[in-house]
Amino acid sequence: MSTSKLKISKREKILTEAAKLFREKGFGGSSMRDLAEKVGIEAASMYNHIRSKDEILEEICFSVGRKYDEQLTEIEKQPNSFSEKIESLIAFHVKMIIENGDAVSVLNNDWKFLNSKKLIEFKAMRNEYEKHLASLITAGIEDGSFKPVNVSVALFTILSSLRWVELWYKPSRGVTKEDLAKDISAILMNGIKA
Amino acid sequence: MSTSKLKISKREKILTEAAKLFREKGFGGSSMRDLAEKVGIEAASMYNHIRSKDEILEEICFSVGRKYDEQLTEIEKQPNSFSEKIESLIAFHVKMIIENGDAVSVLNNDWKFLNSKKLIEFKAMRNEYEKHLASLITAGIEDGSFKPVNVSVALFTILSSLRWVELWYKPSRGVTKEDLAKDISAILMNGIKA
DNA sequence: CAGTCTAACTAACGTTTGTTAGTTTCAAAA
DNA sequence: TTTTGAAACTAACAAACGTTAGTTAGACTG
Structure with a gap:
């Protein structure tokens, strides 16, 4: 009972700390001993909860990736205008970054260190996402x-504009995620020229 | 004579290959032995031309960074409208990426592995750049x-939109850098909404 | 020709890496 | 109370890491 729950939460602690560490030092720059220290156990002990360092990366990349996929599918089927759909997607990206900044950062920056089998899978997932968004733009x-x-x-300008939120946004600036999404939408939708 | 020229060109060969390798595998994921193989000599032999692995990273980051600085200063003093200035800057970013994609990629992705002294210097350089661009936008x-x-x-939307060119652009698509700069400018300046 | 210098080499260093093996601890189940 | 199983530990492995030392080959300089 509580043992299996404990196991799950310890595994999740490892994944959470790993995302934080990978974001700071990169996948290659983070050692299992570094990570273990953050978790509060010995490096070898982590192998009771995870299979390998690679598995940690995979889990982070794909669990975040799936969330994006699901939300885009959700947005696609709503009865809104194409403008509204894209604005919803922008808001979702901002929300994801503010709520899961570390994991999103790993997805954005460390996906290339996935092993070759998973790398192919990841690229396919990303291509699919881009194709869906592109078709929204085309339809619009x-x-x-x-x-x-x-x-x-347009596709890559939108996606890249959203990436900066993870790279540059600091909660200390006191901008709410609603305002942030609104301001980004304003520029992408209407440009900056008067 | 020819010896010192040879030394310079071998050092530059190392820097060129390093940028290519770092782009592909990241700074942490690239070993000196990997790099040496690309250069065509033994790892130890590279130390006749460079001081350390860190020095390679510094040289790449700062030599590219300085180019951006210089160009922005150049653009600032030209007698053009603020729109034209920002469009010039967009065109320059696109040109840099197409002509020095590997080095720009290292600047964008691996700057955080600079040692602490150089990291401070780098961040100061980047802050300066952003402040200059921000003041152009404010004035506009x-x-x-x-x-x-x-x-x-607006500042970060523009800068991030330009980053995708390095991440996503493939010459195989047959888009000229002039067209690319024009299309990016069009979206950032005028938005996508009809 | 003798001397010097550059740039390559081989060999090795001490550390750190991810990971495995074997053992201990301790709480829940029987 | 005994048994069991999960989860921690210590110790160690082989490989890879950046880097240094010492040496050699060959081209310029005097």
Whole structure:
């Protein structure tokens, strides 16, 4: 009973601390002994809860990745305009970063250290995500909601603009996630030129 | 004569190959033996040309960083509108990435592995750059060229949008750097909403 | 020709790496 | 009370790490 619950929570503690550590020092720059110290046990003891260092990375990347996938699917099926759908997605990205900044950072920066089998899987997942978002943009252009922009450029401009939130955002600045999402949406949707 | 020239070019070969390798595997994931193999000599032999692995990272980060600084200073003093200045900067970022993609990638992703002294220096350089660009945006808002957007958000949206070029751009797509800069400018300046 | 210098080499160093083996501790189940 | 099983520990492994030492080959300089 409580043992299995304890095991789960210790494993989750390892994953949480790993995300924090990987964000700070990178996957390659983080040692299992570093990580163990943060968790509060010996390095060898962690192997009672995880299979390998690689498994930690996989778990972080794919569990976050799946959340993005699910939300995009959710947004796609809502009866909103294409503008509203993209704005929802922007808000979700901001929310994810503010609530799971460490894990999102690992997804963004350390995915390339996945082993080759998982790397292929990860790239497929990412491609799928981009294709879905691209089709939203294309549809918005076709129905006149959007200007006839270059779809690839728009796609990556949006996704990259969202990445900075993880890289640059500091809670200390006192901006709420609603304001932040609104301001980013404003610029991407309407540009900065008067 | 030819010996000192040879030394310089071998050092530059090391730096070039290092940028390529770091981009692919990250600073922590790249070993000196890996690098030496790409250069075509033994790992120990590289120490005739460079002081340490850290020095390679420093040289790449700061030589690229200085180029960005210089160009921004150049753009600031030109007698153009604020829109034109920002568009020039966008074009320059695209050009840098297309011409020095490996080194730019190292600047973007591996700066955090600089040793603490150089890390402080690097952050100061980056802050300076951001402050200059922010003041361009502020001035543009004040003279009515730009909407009254949140300056920080605009700043980071622009800089992040430019980062994707390094991460996602593939020459194989056959887009010229002029077209690419124009399309990015179009979205950031005018948004995507019709 | 003798001397010097550069840039390569091989060998090795001390550390750190991820991981395994074997053992101990201690609480829950029987 | 005895048994069991999870989860911690210590100790150690082989490999890889950045780097240093010492040496050699060959090209310039005097």
